[in-house]
Amino acid sequence: MTLPQENPARPVSEDDRNTAVRRVQEAYAEGHLSHDEMDDRLQRVLIAKTYGDLEPVLASLPEEAAGTTSTIGALGGRIKRRGAWRVPRTLKVESAFGSVRLDLSRAVFEHPAVDIDLQVGTGRAKITVPRDAVVDVDGLHTGWKDLRYKAPRSSGPGGPRIRISGTMGYGRLKIRHARR
CATH class of the missing domain: 1.10.8 (Helicase, Ruva Protein; domain 3)
Structure with missing residues (x-):
């Protein structure tokens, strides 16, 4: 800023x-x-x-690095990311109608904390996070369906912190930790 x-x-x-x-x-x-x-x-x-x-x-804080925000979107259809992809500091996901699938289990995290801003109208979303990730969903608002996420009993040290915020309209968001 x-x-x-x-x-x-x-x-x-x-x-x-x-x-x-x-x-x-x-x-x-x-x-x-x-x-x-x-x-x-x-x-x-x-x-x-x-x-x-x-x-x-x-004033004395380091500036945010340029290019730390990415937006992926689709009016309809699927949004899918998996494999060893680089996760930006802030990821905005916009889908009016369709499904969102983000697999972060093998993704490359260059930042200790990542913000995912979901703007999903109608459709469902599934996010797979690394096994040692700490997930915060306090900023997420769901409309018609609920959020399915069960935090693990304990996360390993050093995992990325993933903050999920935004709005899910008429779809369900499922978040799970990778098993490997």
């Missing part, structure tokens, strides 16, 4: 706040901040009202 220098009084949007929180968390995960610094900065991000309030919080 680049802050507009010409208007620091502009109100912070929810997307901007979420991006700032993600940048602070990534800086902590990469060792740029101590735990106390992260807590302090997250608190300041959450109470920020304007871009001017966010600027000092984010």
Whole structure:
């Protein structure tokens, strides 16, 4: 997120706040901040009202790498990714009618945390995550059908953190951990 220098009084949007929180968390995960610094900065991000309030919080953090967001979409039909594909920092999946199948079990993770934003109208989605992944589905809203995900009793250390958010309209999302 680049802050507009010409208007620091502009109100912070929810997307901007979420991006700032993600940048602070990534800086902590990469060792740029101590735990106390992260807590302090997250608190300041959450109470920020304007871009001017966010600027000092984010000023010393590393910039987000370009090309860390990818979008795959289809009006109808299938969206399918499997094998050893590179997972971007943020993956946006948009499907109006059809099915989504993401197999992350052999995917290459270049970031410790990955955000998957699902925007699925009608259809179902299935996501297979690595065995040691930590999955967070708190940001996902389901409409007609429910979410099928059972977190494992324990995840191994060092696995990627996968945050799934967005909206599932009239379909079911099934998330499972790979067995291998």
